[in-house]
Amino acid sequence: MNRLHSLLALVCLAPLATACSKHSAPEPTATATTPVTAEPAPPPPDPAADARKLFDTKCVVCHGNHGAGDGPGAAALNPKPRAFADATWQASITDDQIKKTILEGGAAVGKSAAMPSNPDLTDKPEELSALVKIVRDFKK
Numbered sequence: 001m002n003r004l005h006s007l008l009a010l011v012c013l014a015p016l017a018t019a020c021s022k023h024s025a026p027e028p029t030a031t032a033t034t035p036v037t038a039e040p041a042p043p044p045p046d047p048a049a050d051a052r053k054l055f056d057t058k059c060v061v062c063h064g065n066h067g068a069g070d071g072p073g074a075a076a077l078n079p080k081p082r083a084f085a086d087a088t089w090q091a092s093i094t095d096d097q098i099k100k101t102i103l104e105g106g107a108a109v110g111k112s113a114a115m116p117s118n119p120d121l122t123d124k125p126e127e128l129s130a131l132v133k134i135v136r137d138f139k140k
Contacts, residue, residue, distance in 0.1 A: 051130030054118075059131075062114070067138035077114055084138035098132045 064071040067084030074081050082089065100108065103122060106115025121128045 045126075047124065047126035048130045048133075050124075050127045051134060054127070055131060055134050058116075058118075067135065077112065079112055081112075081115075084135050085140050087140055090136070090139045095129075095132050095136075098135055099128055102128060102131055 060071050061073040062071045062077060062081040063069055063084065064074065064081075069081040069083040071081065084090070097109065101111065101115065102118055104119075105113070105117030107113040108117065121131070
């Protein structure tokens with residue numbers, strides 16, 4: 001009978017031993033993790049490119065592609081727009097005076113009121129300086 005009790009105990013306890021192993025902590029499994037990638041940061045501002053875009057869309061209308069004061073809107077203006085290639089004018093004006101004209105418009109510096117102001121450039125000093133460089137690069 002002892003043998004029967006032992007066998008019976010073994011048969012009854014075997015499922016419990018197996019069940020206990022099923023409830024133990026699961027073995028860690030390797031999971032493929034995809035690194036979280038953030039949205040690419042926007043490119044930093046390019047003041048020179050922004051200045052060129054502004055000149056090509058706004059200034060060229062009166063001052064022309066070559067800064068000769070011969071843009072398509074110049075025909076209707078009196079006085080005519082400044083010709084940036086004029087060496088005498090280039091020598092007579094400072095960068096700060098050009099900046100003031102760009103920022104405040106022609107009327108603010110005793111020139112034509114047709115020259116609009118660009119107050120949005122007040123907070124963009126690098127772009128403003130790049131516009132001055134564009135004007136200066138027309139010098140012959």
